[in-house]
Amino acid sequence: MPQTHTIRTPTVRQYVAAFKALDDRKAISPKQRAMLAHHHAASAHSVSATLLARKAGYKNYRAANSQYGRLGCKIAAEIPVHLPAGYSGVGVIVDFVEPRYAGNEHWLWVLRPNVAKALERLGWVEARTNLLYPPKS
Numbered sequence: 001m002p003q004t005h006t007i008r009t010p011t012v013r014q015y016v017a018a019f020k021a022l023d024d025r026k027a028i029s030p031k032q033r034a035m036l037a038h039h040h041a042a043s044a045h046s047v048s049a050t051l052l053a054r055k056a057g058y059k060n061y062r063a064a065n066s067q068y069g070r071l072g073c074k075i076a077a078e079i080p081v082h083l084p085a086g087y088s089g090v091g092v093i094v095d096f097v098e099p100r101y102a103g104n105e106h107w108l109w110v111l112r113p114n115v116a117k118a119l120e121r122l123g124w125v126e127a128r129t130n131l132l133y134p135p136k137s
Contacts, residue, residue, distance in 0.1 A: 007091065010079050015118035018078035022071075031056045032071050033124065035064065036115075039094075040125040045111035046097070052109065061106075068093055068109075 010018070022028045038055040039047055049061035049068075058064055065088075072089025075081075081092060093115055097108035120127040 007076075007081050007083065007087065009112065010075075010081060010092075010114060012114045012117045012121065014079045015075070015114050016121050018075045019118055019122055019124075021078050022074055027074055028071065029067070031058070032067050035067060036093075036119055037125050039109070039111050040116055040119055041128070042111075045113075045116055046108050048104070048106040048108060050106060065090060 019028070035052055035056045039045060039052055042051075047055075049064040052068075053059070053061050053064035056064065056067075058067070069089040072092035073083070074089075076083050076089060076092050083089065083092070090109070092112075094109040094111055097104060097110060099106055102108070116125075119125045
């Protein structure tokens with residue numbers, strides 16, 4: 001679901017602290033971690049919810065939307081970031097690219113740069129460029 005509001009963008013340090021706190025409490029599921037890793041590894045850190053769901057072992061985009069939404073709400077509560085009414089927690093993790101904006105058929109989710117950097121600082125993913133280069137084999 002597209003966002004109609006914007007939120008204050010948390011800093012890398014805030015994302016690191018939130019991820020660490022959630023991980024320490026076992027509040028991030030293995031599939032949510034897998035989604036973050038697959039998202040980070042995607043070219044330009046950009047994926048559709050359908051592809052992300054498939055990579056994490058879910059049946060469809062609704063599961064990815066639900067899981068990222070829950071995780072985003074947990075991150076927002078940890079930092080804290082106020083989420084306006086109707087704002088999906090997914091927007092705490094990603095920026096959205098509308099269909100056909102960049103030749104994309106579906107909504108694209110672009111991992112927020114500060115989320116990508118936080119995942120790297122935590123050592124959850126290997127540092128890599130977010131530019132349009134093919135993924136490493």
